[in-house]
Amino acid sequence: MNISEKILAKASGKTVVHPGEIVDANVDCIMVHDLTGPLAIEAFKRIGVSQVWNNKEVVIILDHQIPAESVKMAELHKMLRKFAKEQAIRLYDVGEGGICHQVMPEKGYVSPGKLIVGADSHTCTYGAFGAFATGIGSTEAAAVFATGKLWMKVPETIRFNVEGKFPKYVTPKDLVLSIIGKVGVDGAIYKSVEFTGQTMRDMSIAGRMTVCNMAVEMGAKNGVVEPDEATRKFLTGRVANKFSIEEWRSDAEAKYEKTIEVNIAELEPQVACPSSVDNVKPISEVGEVEVNQAFVGSCTNGRIEDLQVAAQIMKGKKVKSGVRCLVIPASQEVYAQALKEGLVEVFTEAGALMCGATCGPCLGGHIGLLASGETCISTSNRNFIGRMGSPEASVYLASPAVVAASALTGKLTDPRKLEV
Numbered sequence: 001m002n003i004s005e006k007i008l009a010k011a012s013g014k015t016v017v018h019p020g021e022i023v024d025a026n027v028d029c030i031m032v033h034d035l036t037g038p039l040a041i042e043a044f045k046r047i048g049v050s051q052v053w054n055n056k057e058v059v060i061i062l063d064h065q066i067p068a069e070s071v072k073m074a075e076l077h078k079m080l081r082k083f084a085k086e087q088a089i090r091l092y093d094v095g096e097g098g099i100c101h102q103v104m105p106e107k108g109y110v111s112p113g114k115l116i117v118g119a120d121s122h123t124c125t126y127g128a129f130g131a132f133a134t135g136i137g138s139t140e141a142a143a144v145f146a147t148g149k150l151w152m153k154v155p156e157t158i159r160f161n162v163e164g165k166f167p168k169y170v171t172p173k174d175l176v177l178s179i180i181g182k183v184g185v186d187g188a189i190y191k192s193v194e195f196t197g198q199t200m201r202d203m204s205i206a207g208r209m210t211v212c213n214m215a216v217e218m219g220a221k222n223g224v225v226e227p228d229e230a231t232r233k234f235l236t237g238r239v240a241n242k243f244s245i246e247e248w249r250s251d252a253e254a255k256y257e258k259t260i261e262v263n264i265a266e267l268e269p270q271v272a273c274p275s276s277v278d279n280v281k282p283i284s285e286v287g288e289v290e291v292n293q294a295f296v297g298s299c300t301n302g303r304i305e306d307l308q309v310a311a312q313i314m315k316g317k318k319v320k321s322g323v324r325c326l327v328i329p330a331s332q333e334v335y336a337q338a339l340k341e342g343l344v345e346v347f348t349e350a351g352a353l354m355c356g357a358t359c360g361p362c363l364g365g366h367i368g369l370l371a372s373g374e375t376c377i378s379t380s381n382r383n384f385i386g387r388m389g390s391p392e393a394s395v396y397l398a399s400p401a402v403v404a405a406s407a408l409t410g411k412l413t414d415p416r417k418l419e420v
């Protein structure tokens with residue numbers, strides 16, 4: 001079996017599972033946030049069960065609209081806090097955590113071999129640690145609250161074997177955008193996508209999180225990378241229980257629907273143009289695009305190495321007049337590290353606005369919305385119509401390097417050209 005099949009077999013108490021098989025799986029951990037949590041709680045109460053199945057494995061994280069920007073949102077936050085207190089569930093409140101998909105691994109809820117579900121489509125991020133992680137709906141979350149179980153179909157698996165070394169200012173974001181551009185937004189519907197190869201083995205945990213985060217943008221059920229010593233190093237001191245990295249590897253004779261070979265040696269910065277994530281072009285083919293806003297952050301690219309590369313490009317320079325540049329770390333932990341490294345000072349002196357750890361403009365929150373006719377270059381994961389404010393605005397997706405360079409010039413810019 002491959003790693004995804006092994007995890008689903010363990011979760012369902014089976015020795016072997018096969019693609020297409022329906023399994024009744026025991027969930028290891030579930031997460032909801034401030035947009036999906038209230039609906040899950042309402043559905044849970046209608047089920048009529050008084051206690052969640054395991055209050056240690058239910059996590060609530062406030063991240064999408066924090067601090068509350070309206071009385072309605074404040075009431076929903078209050079509801080979540082009340083439920084968490086009644087059920088003795090860990091809730092990460094404003095200032096305690098940050099974006100859910102960064103907080104979950106930071107706080108030790110993610111480890112190899114776990115089956116993790118979350119009421120958010122980008123829960124697939126945790127596959128970077130050798131877990132099977134997938135997004136579910138709020139009513140499904142209520143069922144997991146009550147039973148700790150969820151049925152699912154064992155997916156076919158597509159393997160992306162990635163080789164080569166990244167050229168300068170070409171990043172894991174460019175890799176995954178390139179893949180999505182080739183296979184399309186429907187190229188892996190209900191598939192597991194497994195990322196293998198020397199490039200993935202050499203890649204940082206932050207990079208693997210970026211790649212797995214966007215697996216859902218090609219329709220995948222989950223994205224996964226085999227755990228290794230980098231996984232162990234990140235999780236040591238965070239995870240309470242012992243975990244194995246050796247156990248959660250795909251067998252040499254594991255079967256895949258197909259294997260797609262990817263070589264990044266000649267890859268250039270990629271841009272997903274409006275208004276679909278698979279409308280991807282090399283930056284050299286996009287043409288001149290003026291930008292009104294530049295956003296570095298989100299669960300895709302708000303980690304410390306993302307801020308480091310943006311700061312490297314922006315240090316000693318100024319954001320172009322007329323451009324709003326937002327830098328939002330993915331968690332309080334990332335924010336604290338950025339402070340220690342002097343990155344906050346770099347961004348502030350450049351004229352960027354450094355915000356607290358929140359999802360920010362990514363899902364039309366209360367920070368950084370766009371007006372009609374405006375354009376944003378963003379490190380987030382979706383550029384759908386209306387995703388970041390006005391349905392008449394445009395969103396381009398790119399790496400932190402491209403976003404930082406574009407903030408300085410006021411137009412879509414290849415960061416490699418700034419050094420010429």
